[in-house]
Amino acid sequence: MLVYKQYDQAALDRQYNNRLHVPDFATHLEKWEMLRRQTEKEFPVVKNIPYGKLPLEQLDIYPSPHTSSKTLIFIHGGYWHKWDKASFQFIAKAFMDYGITTVLINYPLAPDVSIDQISASCRDAVRWLYQHMSEYNGDPDQLYVAGHSAGGHLAGMLLATDWKHFNVIADVIKGACAISGLFNLIPIQLSEINKVLNMDNEMALRNSPVHLLPATQCPLSIIVGGNETNEFLDQSKELYKCWEKTISAEILQIEGLNHFSIVETILDAGSCLHQAMLRMMKI
Numbered sequence: 001m002l003v004y005k006q007y008d009q010a011a012l013d014r015q016y017n018n019r020l021h022v023p024d025f026a027t028h029l030e031k032w033e034m035l036r037r038q039t040e041k042e043f044p045v046v047k048n049i050p051y052g053k054l055p056l057e058q059l060d061i062y063p064s065p066h067t068s069s070k071t072l073i074f075i076h077g078g079y080w081h082k083w084d085k086a087s088f089q090f091i092a093k094a095f096m097d098y099g100i101t102t103v104l105i106n107y108p109l110a111p112d113v114s115i116d117q118i119s120a121s122c123r124d125a126v127r128w129l130y131q132h133m134s135e136y137n138g139d140p141d142q143l144y145v146a147g148h149s150a151g152g153h154l155a156g157m158l159l160a161t162d163w164k165h166f167n168v169i170a171d172v173i174k175g176a177c178a179i180s181g182l183f184n185l186i187p188i189q190l191s192e193i194n195k196v197l198n199m200d201n202e203m204a205l206r207n208s209p210v211h212l213l214p215a216t217q218c219p220l221s222i223i224v225g226g227n228e229t230n231e232f233l234d235q236s237k238e239l240y241k242c243w244e245k246t247i248s249a250e251i252l253q254i255e256g257l258n259h260f261s262i263v264e265t266i267l268d269a270g271s272c273l274h275q276a277m278l279r280m281m282k283i
Helices: 009-015 025-042 090-098 115-136 150-159 201-206 230-243 261-267 272-280
Strands: 002-004 046-050 058-062 069-075 101-105 138-148 173-179 220-225 249-254
Touching: 002 009, 009 230, 025 090, 025 261, 058 115, 069 090, 069 115, 069 150, 090 101, 090 261, 090 272, 101 115, 115 138, 115 150, 115 201, 138 150, 138 272, 150 173, 173 272, 220 230, 220 261, 220 272, 230 249, 249 272, 261 272
Parallel strands: 069 101, 069 138, 138 173, 173 220, 220 249
Antiparallel strands: 046 058, 058 101
């Protein structure tokens, strides 16, 4: 029996099982760990700064040596129920030479909290950063956001936020990059992943950027690896199609990269991902 598009349950579950499609995924995780340790030794960092009341509402800041710097906020993936900012410290290394302050945020994870709460926590992180970035050499009027996988979804949700309800300026986010993101949560709600997330149809809809409108005119780069599953390719294409007339958006499908390897290319100054993020931050 078909449960979504042309997929039966088993086929849909396979589409969203990235480890199944990348048999050597563990080597990528090992590489991230090595790069993390190098970055933490090479650059000063202020860790585990609370931005909210929940235990995982914390962030790490790699301050630029220059005051009033542009600030990149990075949101990790893990299907909203795993992983941690600690694995992605190497993101800071990618842009330190440009004088960028990098922030890595954690958020509470399912099943302890809902997708609604996770989205709300990320908004609280942005509000906190707008109020406090000047204390860490950042310019609160130059905040940019990027996210990978579920983090790409959360970046999209931030762009769909009406910030006037959060006591910050309407265009608090000046640019965004969504890497291998998830923007339509209906197939996620129908997949085995929902055993952890516990979304109903209404929750999936109100947390799907494709069913929302961007509340900002900032530039958006939607980036996905050419070797990702058809569903991940479709997720990025669907967001671009839904938002291209409302926001300044570009979509890049980078051949030869999978759901894990794409993140590592951020360290290569000549890579499509690195260059797209420089454009997004107007560097």
